[in-house]
Amino acid sequence: MTGPAHIFDKPNRYIGKPEPRADAARLLQGRGRFVDDEKLPRMVHAAFVRSPHAHAKILSIDTEDARTSTGVIAIYTGADLAEHVTPYVGTLTHMAGLRSAPQHPLAMDVARWQGEPIVMVVATSRALAEDACELVDVDYDELPAAVDSETALDADTPVIHPEFGSNLAWERDVIAGDIDAAFAAPGVHVVEREFRFGRHTGVTLESRGTLCDYDPSEDQLTVYYSGQAPHMMQVIFSKHLGLPEENVRVISNDVGGSFGIKIHTYGDEIATAAAAKLLRRPVKFIADRFESFVTDIHARDHIVKAKMGITGAGTIVGIDFDDLTGIGPFSMYPRTSAIECNQVLNLTGAPYVMENYRAKGRVVFQNKTLMCQYRAVGHPIAMAIADGLLEDAARKIGMDPVALRELNLMADDSYPRTSATGMKLDDLSHKRALRKLTEIMDYQGLRADQTEARKDGIYRGIGFVSMVEVTNPSPMFYGIGGAPIASQDGATLRLDAGGALHVSSSITEQGQGTNAILAQVAAGVFGVDLNRVKVTTGDTATTPYGGGTWASRGAGIGGEAMLLAAQALKDQVLEVAGVMLQTGVEKLDIRDGAVTDLEGNERLPLADLARTVYYRGNELPNDLNPELIATRHYRVTDFPFVFTNGAMAAHVEVDTATGFVKVLHFWAVEDCGRVINPLLVDEQIRGGVVQGIGGALYEECHYSPDGQFMNATMADYMVPMASEMPDITIAHIETPTKTSVLGAKGAGEAGTGGAPAAILNAVNDALSPMGASIWQMPMTPERILTVLDKAAE
Amino acid sequence: MSRSIDIKLRVNGENVSATVPARLNLVDFLREELCLTGSHVGCEHGVCGACTLTVDGDTVRGCLMLAAQANGKEITTIEGLADSGQSTALQAAFTKRNALQCGFCTPGMLASALGYVNAGGAADRDAIRQHISGNYCRCTGYQSIVDAICDVIEETRT
Ligand code: FES
Ligand code: FES
Numbered sequence: 001m002t003g004p005a006h007i008f009d010k011p012n013r014y015i016g017k018p019e020p021r022a023d024a025a026r027l028l029q030g031r032g033r034f035v036d037d038e039k040l041p042r043m044v045h046a047a048f049v050r051s052p053h054a055h056a057k058i059l060s061i062d063t064e065d066a067r068t069s070t071g072v073i074a075i076y077t078g079a080d081l082a083e084h085v086t087p088y089v090g091t092l093t094h095m096a097g098l099r100s101a102p103q104h105p106l107a108m109d110v111a112r113w114q115g116e117p118i119v120m121v122v123a124t125s126r127a128l129a130e131d132a133c134e135l136v137d138v139d140y141d142e143l144p145a146a147v148d149s150e151t152a153l154d155a156d157t158p159v160i161h162p163e164f165g166s167n168l169a170w171e172r173d174v175i176a177g178d179i180d181a182a183f184a185a186p187g188v189h190v191v192e193r194e195f196r197f198g199r200h201t202g203v204t205l206e207s208r209g210t211l212c213d214y215d216p217s218e219d220q221l222t223v224y225y226s227g228q229a230p231h232m233m234q235v236i237f238s239k240h241l242g243l244p245e246e247n248v249r250v251i252s253n254d255v256g257g258s259f260g261i262k263i264h265t266y267g268d269e270i271a272t273a274a275a276a277k278l279l280r281r282p283v284k285f286i287a288d289r290f291e292s293f294v295t296d297i298h299a300r301d302h303i304v305k306a307k308m309g310i311t312g313a314g315t316i317v318g319i320d321f322d323d324l325t326g327i328g329p330f331s332m333y334p335r336t337s338a339i340e341c342n343q344v345l346n347l348t349g350a351p352y353v354m355e356n357y358r359a360k361g362r363v364v365f366q367n368k369t370l371m372c373q374y375r376a377v378g379h380p381i382a383m384a385i386a387d388g389l390l391e392d393a394a395r396k397i398g399m400d401p402v403a404l405r406e407l408n409l410m411a412d413d414s415y416p417r418t419s420a421t422g423m424k425l426d427d428l429s430h431k432r433a434l435r436k437l438t439e440i441m442d443y444q445g446l447r448a449d450q451t452e453a454r455k456d457g458i459y460r461g462i463g464f465v466s467m468v469e470v471t472n473p474s475p476m477f478y479g480i481g482g483a484p485i486a487s488q489d490g491a492t493l494r495l496d497a498g499g500a501l502h503v504s505s506s507i508t509e510q511g512q513g514t515n516a517i518l519a520q521v522a523a524g525v526f527g528v529d530l531n532r533v534k535v536t537t538g539d540t541a542t543t544p545y546g547g548g549t550w551a552s553r554g555a556g557i558g559g560e561a562m563l564l565a566a567q568a569l570k571d572q573v574l575e576v577a578g579v580m581l582q583t584g585v586e587k588l589d590i591r592d593g594a595v596t597d598l599e600g601n602e603r604l605p606l607a608d609l610a611r612t613v614y615y616r617g618n619e620l621p622n623d624l625n626p627e628l629i630a631t632r633h634y635r636v637t638d639f640p641f642v643f644t645n646g647a648m649a650a651h652v653e654v655d656t657a658t659g660f661v662k663v664l665h666f667w668a669v670e671d672c673g674r675v676i677n678p679l680l681v682d683e684q685i686r687g688g689v690v691q692g693i694g695g696a697l698y699e700e701c702h703y704s705p706d707g708q709f710m711n712a713t714m715a716d717y718m719v720p721m722a723s724e725m726p727d728i729t730i731a732h733i734e735t736p737t738k739t740s741v742l743g744a745k746g747a748g749e750a751g752t753g754g755a756p757a758a759i760l761n762a763v764n765d766a767l768s769p770m771g772a773s774i775w776q777m778p779m780t781p782e783r784i785l786t787v788l789d790k791a792a793e
Numbered sequence: 794m795s796r797s798i799d800i801k802l803r804v805n806g807e808n809v810s811a812t813v814p815a816r817l818n819l820v821d822f823l824r825e826e827l828c829l830t831g832s833h834v835g836c837e838h839g840v841c842g843a844c845t846l847t848v849d850g851d852t853v854r855g856c857l858m859l860a861a862q863a864n865g866k867e868i869t870t871i872e873g874l875a876d877s878g879q880s881t882a883l884q885a886a887f888t889k890r891n892a893l894q895c896g897f898c899t900p901g902m903l904a905s906a907l908g909y910v911n912a913g914g915a916a917d918r919d920a921i922r923q924h925i926s927g928n929y930c931r932c933t934g935y936q937s938i939v940d941a942i943c944d945v946i947e948e949t950r951t
Pocket of ligand 1: 833835838840842844845857
């Protein structure tokens, strides 16, 4: 189905326009409301004693001195809270075979990663709570740790959950065609590489935090939550604290970045809610930066042995790989920690026509921080495997990497179709995206420049990626497996007496501009000025029920719900107007805050209509029951996900003396369907690219062999800074998805998913004259020098 | 550790007297005691720049200075910059360029940008990138921030 043209073309449309965000002003004046900005009467503060060991038996806990420390209100151990909080297990039924053990908010008798919360201290200030933590004496018996994922399954590695008999959490094989026969066929070249993707983490600038308030008179828990999925957390607090769902209210005001970090069940946050309930007063917990590093979920940490077969003429015959990933000691609740590996198995090579495919994924437990879904889940790995091998193969057969892609990318007119792994694909534009990319970057010019520069001993490289991104997930993502995670979202619009719209939505704002695009859709489709729309999101008590903002679903799913609700409200208002004006509704429209005729001549201001309805109903016929409020919900049907595609390129310079990589420029052509607001989407894609560059060049959680996180400070864990980042050129192709009227797909994760592969390819292109190549991220100067030295030997 | 110190200072043009624990840092004092929550805390050790504010006209890290050291000083936070109109041009440019997403880095970024603009910094992208490299932003690609600062410099100097 395609939308009636007038939604997108009428005079006061806003969809597609670079409207600045209304809520920018608040944030620019220091008037944001982040969790740590909230203060409540009688509020107290939590701090945690955390395990200094990666794996240790807790022999005893002595809290006596701490209890008498200044300002201390309460101290809880794992056993104390276990009486009030039921344990949780991070498994889902559709991830067949996935195992994990029950988790408690505070460790019970064994600590399984450095940083795991052991004891909670509540005091009148955070500083006093920390002072008391110093006085808690925990006696540990340090156990040998399973740290390295490569040895996690070895017989002499300690088994973290003895009841499972091994450290294997999950495994899956995906097979299509006959890869062995394809690789053995005459004239087929096989390239083979071992990829290593370092562990990294989200580093939201605002650390995780929560303020929980409990009112025993109404058995009501109110949680101020820095996160992405308020309704999911409502269920989790309800279920594990034994409260009726309707007695839990979760409020997310301003959220200082999330990127998938703030969408999971963290023991310290659950403990904070439990303490609020037990103490019958507000308790605040704000993670400090060290706590963020050692407890926020980590991601990636994959070792992949991969092969690609290609004919001399450049046809890809198949991909074969084995992915091993370490997820920490538990699978995260409730989304599980097998999803990233699953995405790698599903998405690798998805842009390319390919008959033969074999992939094995193994997910193992280890004594490190838990791993789970961080921005672009699995995508950077999947894209780097396929496009890294593709460019390696291009070098091998002496073919230009763009020409090789042209040959193998799925044709733009070949959809709907499936990928080798069975993913349903539609409305993609790989070839157009690649052509547009090579145009805007002046590919031939850059190649000429590269050749010239090499003569002067300057090694520049150009690297590409053609990618897909999973967006707008359907119930097949989580709901089907039993997770309390809504796949549909709702929107409500109310016409107020003054002619303004009050709208609310179950998707959430973490800086993407959610509220801005909701207002644009509402104003444009209904027909009022943008500044007459007030938006409410992030509150389980006042918004429709829904999933929130993650997996690049906000605009596509929440935006469509808003569009449908705006149309419904418009129909309702026109029905009233038709009666009041004694005119057929087919002759009326709403524009600029007034009911008009089809030529746009004003017939009745909306405020007059609304005031009549609300104040002077006596002027209306008795059988007219006007509804000036409408709610609609939307979910994706027919497809498990709505895929987007993009083509990206990096231009880098490698200093062969220092190993230092400078990214000179980056280009991204993205097809996220209909663009609702280019101003917002462009910078969001850039931010995603920068996180992808971070993963490719800088970011890594370093662990010692005994499981100590060695660089858990902002000074030691390197996130990209302004001076290191290139200018990033963004261009769009708009192939609206046919699954909705709005036609919007997600865009939030593309940059993070695609940039690492493009950077990898660019670096290897730069290194190719030396016969060197690198397959490990981050590509640090030291690692680059190592591969250069090896090539020189 | 419970030692307290009496301080007198001016914050956003108002006189403030307080008795503060010796170990309390300036940004926590402003946030907790004065409820000026516009200054943010991202790392507490001088790396991220989220706590950047103005002390006697200089751009400083609020987490690296003790409240006690602010005795006798003139502090301007993001709230003060906004109310006095000092940051009006930057606010407009940040809005127009969408130079913020979550907004957590924004108050510190604005204070740093204002320091650059007021010191007569050039509309030179590399120089601006260098200057704001002590302010981490995890959401934007920094490009829109650089664009916004350039805009303000170009507008005020032409
Ligand atoms: S909080 Fe002061 S620099 Fe990060
Ligand atoms: S806008 Fe989120 S950290 Fe800069």
